[in-house]
Amino acid sequence: MSTITRLLVLLLAIGGGMLYKRLNQLWGDLPAPTLDPQQWWGDEEQPKDYDAYLANSSEVVGNRLMYPETTIEALAKQLNRTLRLTPPLEGVAFEYGFNSDYLKELIAYWRDDYLPRWREREVFLWQFNHFTTEIQGLRMHFLNLMVYDENKVGKNHYPVLLLHGWPGSVREFYDLIHMLHQSHLDPNNKYIFNVIVPSLPGYGWSQGTSKPGLGPAQMAVMLRNLMLRLGYDKFFIQGGDWGSVLGSHIATLYPENVLGYHSNMCNNLSPRSQVKGLLAGIWPGLFVPSGFEDFFFPKSRELSYLMEESGYFHLQATKPDTVGAALTDNPVGLAAYILEKFSTWTNASYRSLPDGGLKQRYKLDALFDNVMIYYLTNSITTSQRLYAEAYTKEQRQLQLERVPTFVPTGCARFKGDIMQFLDLQLRDKYKNLIHSTYYQRGGHFAALELPKVLYKDFIEFVKKVERKFNIKSL
Ligand SMILES: *[C@@H]1O[C@H](CO)[C@@H](O)[C@H](O)[C@H]1NC(C)=O
Numbered sequence: 001m002s003t004i005t006r007l008l009v010l011l012l013a014i015g016g017g018m019l020y021k022r023l024n025q026l027w028g029d030l031p032a033p034t035l036d037p038q039q040w041w042g043d044e045e046q047p048k049d050y051d052a053y054l055a056n057s058s059e060v061v062g063n064r065l066m067y068p069e070t071t072i073e074a075l076a077k078q079l080n081r082t083l084r085l086t087p088p089l090e091g092v093a094f095e096y097g098f099n100s101d102y103l104k105e106l107i108a109y110w111r112d113d114y115l116p117r118w119r120e121r122e123v124f125l126w127q128f129n130h131f132t133t134e135i136q137g138l139r140m141h142f143l144n145l146m147v148y149d150e151n152k153v154g155k156n157h158y159p160v161l162l163l164h165g166w167p168g169s170v171r172e173f174y175d176l177i178h179m180l181h182q183s184h185l186d187p188n189n190k191y192i193f194n195v196i197v198p199s200l201p202g203y204g205w206s207q208g209t210s211k212p213g214l215g216p217a218q219m220a221v222m223l224r225n226l227m228l229r230l231g232y233d234k235f236f237i238q239g240g241d242w243g244s245v246l247g248s249h250i251a252t253l254y255p256e257n258v259l260g261y262h263s264n265m266c267n268n269l270s271p272r273s274q275v276k277g278l279l280a281g282i283w284p285g286l287f288v289p290s291g292f293e294d295f296f297f298p299k300s301r302e303l304s305y306l307m308e309e310s311g312y313f314h315l316q317a318t319k320p321d322t323v324g325a326a327l328t329d330n331p332v333g334l335a336a337y338i339l340e341k342f343s344t345w346t347n348a349s350y351r352s353l354p355d356g357g358l359k360q361r362y363k364l365d366a367l368f369d370n371v372m373i374y375y376l377t378n379s380i381t382t383s384q385r386l387y388a389e390a391y392t393k394e395q396r397q398l399q400l401e402r403v404p405t406f407v408p409t410g411c412a413r414f415k416g417d418i419m420q421f422l423d424l425q426l427r428d429k430y431k432n433l434i435h436s437t438y439y440q441r442g443g444h445f446a447a448l449e450l451p452k453v454l455y456k457d458f459i460e461f462v463k464k465v466e467r468k469f470n471i472k473s474l
Pocket residue numbers: 047049052053056
């Protein structure tokens with residue numbers, strides 16, 4: 001080799017090394033950040049003596065709220081105003097948003113059919129034990145279903161944390177809770193679970209913070225503190241929507257506490273994963289099991305869907321309080337805003353149906369239970385702030401999407417969901433992706449829409465975790 005060639009090779013090697021280092025800085029794996037487990041989100045200042053505060057505030061109390069007749073009557077009255085809704089354009093169903101003709105029909109149902117049965121709905125909602133406790137200064141609401149000793153006999157017994165998202169609530173999980181917790185009724189079922197279902201901070205009966213900065217990472221800290229408070233230091237997690245993000249953060253930050261993380265909206269938005277997703281489009285057959293290509297491709301469809309359907313996201317990530325003002329004390333607007341998502345996110349083709357296909361997959365009562373939770377607790381604004389907190393500079397700097405997660409991970413994909421990720425992309429972060437499934441039917445709210453399918457998928461995942469990892473039943 002001539003001196004010149006040697007020099008060239010050397011320069012290339014150095015250049016290549018520098019490029020690799022630079023790329024790695026941009027998109028390599030990162031270590032997990034440490035978050036303050038005592039960060040204070042309550043009103044006023046953190047108590048000076050935190051231990052004394054903990055000793056004082058750790059009580060778990062039963063929570064069975066009854067809403068006075070006057071509250072329900074006031075709502076009925078408000079729903080009985082003459083609605084000055086603008087009629088939909090000719091021939092238009094849900095393409096411009098919630099169809100106002102159908103909205104009128106739904107409001108009449110809410111007022112004249114649902115509300116007169118509110119006491120029954122209360123009995124339904126309170127069929128499980130509800131509790132509250134204070135975490136880092138905030139009242140946190142949750143369902144906690146424990147398993148009696150006699151029901152554990154011959155069963156594998158684990159705790160599972162179920163995490164909802166926006167615009168959902170604990171209500172989404174009611175059928176799934178029965179299946180997980182009452183499996184003693186089925187002698188062939190090998191599993192039984194303690195089921196813990198919190199309302200996310202600022203959602204439903206969980207208090208919203210008065211301080212900026214409570215993003216998904218900080219919520220993960222609170223949820224893990226809740227589990228530790230209840231005595232669960234090893235548990236499974238299941239979640240969709242924000243519940244998926246929060247579950248992933250708990251698994252990433254506190255792997256020692258998580259037996260397995262199962263999600264019906266697994267995602268990885270890291271730069272490396274995005275590039276992989278694009279490149280995979282060149283030859284999809286290599287990266288997608290045959291028959292499921294149209295979950296992911298063509299990419300152009302995903303892009304136009306994003307343009308058509310993500311306006312709410314930008315709004316809530318930037319001005320949650322403005323849209324919150326429009327929806328607060330405006331039950332008609334609130335129902336339209338929330339239920340539109342239950343139409344389109346269940347199946348995008350429902351946009352062309354005059355009734356948004358809402359009744360095809362759900363009972364109206366279930367949908368209105370969920371709307372009632374937002375209305376009665378006045379939590380639409382606080383729920384929307386989570387989007388804004390997820391995109392602050394401080395939150396983005398944590399770069400949790402680039403921190404690998406070694407906890408056993410299971411991903412169930414429902415075709416109608418709002419986004420889909422390839423195994424190739426998910427493996428980038430979830431180093432133990434041991435379960436990956438595809439469902440041709442079903443959308444974003446799988447727990448509410450297809451509880452049995454989700455249950456079976458979750459159990460399959462638990463079995464795989466048991467087989468591959470040495471985990472202990474409670
Ligand atoms: C604990 O509770 C007692 C009685 O309710 C109260 O007097 C005391 O100030 C509380 N201490 C803290 C640290 O909150």
